[in-house]
Amino acid sequence: MKKIKYRIVYNRKKQLDNQGKALVQIEAYLSGRKSYFSTHIYLKPDQWNTRASLVCNHPHAEELNYMLEEFILTLQMRELEAWKQGREICLQLLKGTGEDTASENKLIPFGRKWIENSSIRQSTKSNLNTTLSLLDSFSPSITFRQLDYKTLLSFEQFLKNKKLGMNTIAKHFRHIRSILNEAIRQGLIPKELSPFAEYKIKTTESRHTYLLPEELEKLEQINLSRKKHTLCHSLDAFLFCCYTGLRYSDFIRMKQENFIQADNGLWMTFKSQKTGTVTQIPLSHLFQGKAVRILYRYPNLDDFFHIKPNASVNKELIRIGKLAGIEKHFSFHTARHTNATLLYKGVQLATVQKLLGHRDIKTTQVYGEILPQTIIKELKKCKF
Structure with a gap:
């Protein structure tokens, strides 16, 4: 035997x-x-x-x-x-096969356990878990062997039906690929079993949403005095990030010690959670010191930098945008894109890279949008 x-x-x-x-x-x-x-x-x-x-x-x-x-x-x-x-x-x-499939061969439980025990950033864990939640709603008991080329195509269509964009779908598929690669490294499945040898992740050129100067001015001038206090707080946080380029993940980590008063004005210095890059921003010299004036409204800075979860703030920004008469849909991260695009208009590329804390200048180059006002201004210089 x-x-x-x-x-x-x-x-x-x-x-x-x-x-x-x-x-x-x-x-x-x-x-x-x-x-x-x-x-x-x-x-x-x-x-x-x-x-x-x-x-x-x-x-x-x-x-x-x-x-x-x-x-x-x-x-x-x-x-x-x-x-x-x-x-x-x-x-x-x-x-095991069928109902006897071992739990370690089921993709979602394996992925959850790996994410929990991994040393990756908490924000990355959250993103990976979001992907697994979508996969769970698509096929809760899916195994590694069931995740073949045809299943990936079906899952892609499932995400399209949820009105997700191509680049968002690509992000979720990269997450699934990372989980499969970990299963391969742990010896759970052979390398040749990965469907990503045949399935190619598709992306499209992304265009960052940003606010035009006149749209930013509408937000600066809107009167929310009769509205809920949280709307005022969310708006101040959003505008502060328009003037500084902060990500949400860095904004909520700001403390009193991140601000330094120097002879030439107030500076903000911090280490980016996403890239680990140390960034120094001269608040008094950017956007006529508007960020500094927002800070003065909050005697306790811990209160200012303690805001609702990102998703909740985004919902409030939709409401604020409607009240301000802005038709464009924007989120909290739009503030960073707005900052970068407006800076790019009058500051050298290397300076923008430094202020945004980008490690690669190619990341900064995507903000090279030409604003409509700039086009008109340049055309007026020409004599046809």
Whole structure:
């Protein structure tokens, strides 16, 4: 009778992740073939006893070793059940089919667990989880093997039916590809199983939404005194970011210590959460110091930089835009695009890059929009 042999393998690929850890896997061997199963346990080299195949020097070593034993026992039980049913013993039966599919072969639970244990930024985790939520509404029990080329096309159409743009859809597909690549690295699925060898992620040239000077002026002059206080707060936060180019993620992290009073005026200095770039902005010298005047309205800066979640603020901006008579749909991030576009009109590209905290000047170049007023001004100079 054929019998599968099992052993615990640590750091099979001989490489550590960015936390200096490697994966523990279970190797199943039968008739010259091997299959590997992720235990989702990551350890540092000094936490693994190679000779004894045990976790050591770990605060939860006993529990982890018990988990490894249970994992092997689960595989052995699947093998035994197949033998009782008279089925052929093979490595594939360990993975399970139909209703017996192992949870580690289901894409969404695997993705959720990987995201939770990953060291990536919280904002990135949130974006990845949003993608998984969409995939869950499309096919909640989808497995890695079910996610083939045709399924990706169906999911693409599913997202189009939700009125998502091409670039937004592309973002979600890149997230799915990242999760699949992690499953491949952990040995859950072979590389050739990835449908992205055939499916090509499609994008279109994006155009940033920004406010024209006259639209920005409408927001500056709107009277919200009779409206809810939160609308005034959201508007001030949006305008502040129009004058400074701050992202929402950086705005909500601002503190009193980020502001420095120098001989030449007030400066704001911070390290961008997204890029890690240190940026210094001379508030007194940008947009006639309008950002400084907004700050003076808030004696406690912690109150000013504590605003609602991004989605909630965006809903309030839609309401504010209608009250101001602006037909254009804009969000909080539009403030950054507005800042960049208006700066580009009169400041050198390298300066705009520095103020926005871009690491690559190509990122800054996309803001090279020519405003209608600029066209008219230049044409008046010409003599036809």
